Amino acid sequence: MKSEIVITDQFWTKYTKLIRKEMIPYQWDVLHDRAGISIDKERDDHGIPSEKSNAIENLKIAAGQKKGNHYGWLFQDSDVYKWLESAANSYALNPDDNLLDMMNEVAQLIEEAQDEDGYLSTYYQIERPDLRFKRLFESHELYCAGHLIEASVAHFKATGSKKLINVSEKFVNCISEHFGPEEGKINGADGHQEIELALVKLYEVTGKKEYVDLSSWFLKIRGQDPDFYTKQLIDNKKKGLSTGPIPHINTKYHQAHQPVLDQEEAVGHAVRLVYMAAAMAEVASIHNDEKMFAAARKIWDNIVKKRLYITGGIGSTVHGEAFTFDYDLPNDTMYCETCASIGLLFFAKAMMKNEIDVEYAEIMERTLYNNIISGMALDGKHFFYVNPLEVDPKASKNDPGKSHVKPTRPSWFGCACCPPNVARTLTSLNHYISDVVDENLYIHMYQDFIGSFDMNNQTVSVSMTTDLPYNGYTKVKVSDVSKRFRLMLRLPAWIKNYELNNTDIVYQEEEGYLSIDIDSDQTIEINFELPVLEWRSHPSVKNNLDKVAVQRGPFVYCLEEEDNGSELHLLSLVDMASPEEKTDSILGDFVxxxxxxxRRLKDASWKNFLYQSELKLDSKKQEVIFIPYHLWANRSKGEMIVWINKK
Known part of the structure; x- marks a missing residue:
């Protein structure tokens, strides 16, 4: 079913404009090493290469245009590919000759850097061609190939040029020559999942089913031999390709500890897990693979019911950027990587291709309006890798266990996966608004948009105008209707009541959606009531006992030191007042x-004591001000909390 949607929403076009005007040119300069910035060593790890990006330079060296050594991570190429994908998405929204010239320059460079046999990974081309596909636990060769493919697809859709599609297909042919179940081929997968998702996108524009089959094979071979990565390293040593001790490989970190179809929990590196699970759902929908979908659903349920932050963040520990165990959701040492939430968004949307469940839509919205957009500052030039739910700048500076938790957004990272990932995601939000299933048109997300949908042998025009995310009035206009279909409008979990202005419309609630039969042109007006919600955690979440998190509409809110003073842990919420619309010189318009x-008071008796057994606990009343979580850290450096004590 074909759908064409153009987002006109003021809230989101502000971001796409910021990406077009600020982020894409800024990241272009970073990739070319001319931005004049200090690159942050996230996690304060001095082993992280952060003198420069060198990503474009690496491609030029691989292409033979310059001489030199590779610099940066093994996956440094992916920064260029994700930039290209965001540029292509932005060009599709707002064609621009200058941006087209930039994309053409990069596309030509990528084509020239590719080896004759199709191989393309600058580290191994420049430094260690003898180790091609021989250190898969860390090489990221297929991870980078995946991002190249996704950039190629976006570039083709935006420009009509097949230059990079040809590069990608040539690379996939190279991969197919080296990987597979046949004798003499590599019987394993990349340590970082991504190629699996990309192959599905390449299939969607080429129609070549063998790409989905290869994706399915990469998924199903993972974990069949948990010692695969170690065996590769042992073989390299026998052949004289490496020296020194063989490192221990944590197979759970790679989700390679058991076959994918047998996995039931979200374990290991969070980004890898959700990229893998999203690919599982994509392949399941195309192959009608019930076992694959069932495995994906088990992973989904474990995440959203036991390992998900209220902001839509995932990943409870900096160690391995990973999941830990059920209900372990610390607020001040967590990871909640921006890329991981983006992967969760991919996962939710892919699950929708197998079944419509309002829970997928709720998670898409929760992570998008909170954790994902928290990952970028309002200037488009500063970014969070980690999205905490509690911050104290003193702890970030002085506690090694919290050095990854930043009180302000850095301008760039030594491991720069998140900034271009945000850009490519926010320029493709039209893919997440709706789904057409049989004779049903599902609207999942509430944004201003204009769309056309091919369904039931007709092309239907639908537009939405809404006061959301801050107020609840929404109008949906349906036209060009020649045959009956059902319009399914999501009933958000954060509304209290709703009212239809059209008294003659027949509707019913159906599994989280408002179901309306449409047999002629129709205009539907709805008023959603947006209460202030006070969420509590499952009792097993130790860190949030006797605390609440505040939400209105899709936004989770937080307290900042800027508005409420320091030592936010001394505050206990008594009750909430009515919401107020506000315009701030930095934060813009928001509620x-x-x-x-x-506020618990500290009197003079504490001056010489760390502990006391008998004392009077005094407090004073104080007004507290909550702002949407995604806006925090845009004004001053200070404390922030999401979960507040509740009287």
């Missing part, structure tokens, strides 16, 4: 939430 709280 602020205010409440009454009590």
């Amino acid at each position: 602020v939430l205010k409440g009454k709280a009590e």
